[in-house]
Amino acid sequence: MARAHALDVCAPRARIRLVVDLNRCQAYAQCCFLAPGVFELHGEEALWYDPEPDPAQREHVLRAVASCPVQAIAVEWPERTDDDGVEAPPRRSP
Numbered sequence: 001m002a003r004a005h006a007l008d009v010c011a012p013r014a015r016i017r018l019v020v021d022l023n024r025c026q027a028y029a030q031c032c033f034l035a036p037g038v039f040e041l042h043g044e045e046a047l048w049y050d051p052e053p054d055p056a057q058r059e060h061v062l063r064a065v066a067s068c069p070v071q072a073i074a075v076e077w078p079e080r081t082d083d084d085g086v087e088a089p090p091r092r093s094p
């Protein structure tokens with residue numbers, strides 16, 4: 001059921017996965033200010049991040065992703081197959 005699928009992905013409980021391209025990251029720390037529990041700078045250049053942040057942090061995380069000046073943060077969105085509840089491989093953006 002496509003409608004239920006869309007609602008499920010948009011639901012706050014949907015868990016997203018993050019991948020930061022550390023070669024692209026320039027340690028501007030925008031993400032750290034917007035989602036401090038998920039992104040942290042250690043020293044001046046070492047970025048630590050939680051690749052599977054708590055769904056309660058999702059809004060902050062998405063703002064952090066959007067704010068990255070070099071678009072170093074990719075989001076993998078969970079997908080489900082119909083009504084069986086089996087998760088398919090995640091989509092990735094950007």
Ligand code: SF4
Nearest residue numbers: 025026028029031068
């Ligand atoms: S906002 Fe982007 S460039 Fe800045 S620390 Fe975060 S991932 Fe790195």
